[in-house]
Amino acid sequence: MLTIGKLAEAGGVGVETIRYYQRRGLLAEPERGYHGGVRRYGAQDVRRLRFIRSAQAAGFTLEQIGELLALDARDDRPRARALAREGAVQITQGGDRLDPDGDWKGPIRIRLAPG
Numbered sequence: 001m002l003t004i005g006k007l008a009e010a011g012g013v014g015v016e017t018i019r020y021y022q023r024r025g026l027l028a029e030p031e032r033g034y035h036g037g038v039r040r041y042g043a044q045d046v047r048r049l050r051f052i053r054s055a056q057a058a059g060f061t062l063e064q065i066g067e068l069l070a071l072d073a074r075d076d077r078p079r080a081r082a083l084a085r086e087g088a089v090q091i092t093q094g095g096d097r098l099d100p101d102g103d104w105k106g107p108i109r110i111r112l113a114p115g
Helices: 004-011 015-023 043-057 062-074 077-085
Strands: 089-093 109-112
Touching (some): 043 062
């Protein structure tokens, strides 16, 4: 488990950036722990932060990144298919790339398309 400072370091950002992403709803703010009230972050938070940074580097706005994260969370297949057709994202299930027009079952994962 990481402190906010270690999370920021792992994501290559400052602590204030983490707090900004939390205010924007892009990163969750964990409950304060029993050890002095310090919030602790896990590997999923690091992955999410790195996704946000990668998406920004690829030219996505924070609003668009929020939409991508929401799509991933609620399995919005029609919108995910539209983004895949535009070449903005890749949609995967079980580690395999899916055809955007294919029949999807189970959860989907949304990743930034290369390039």
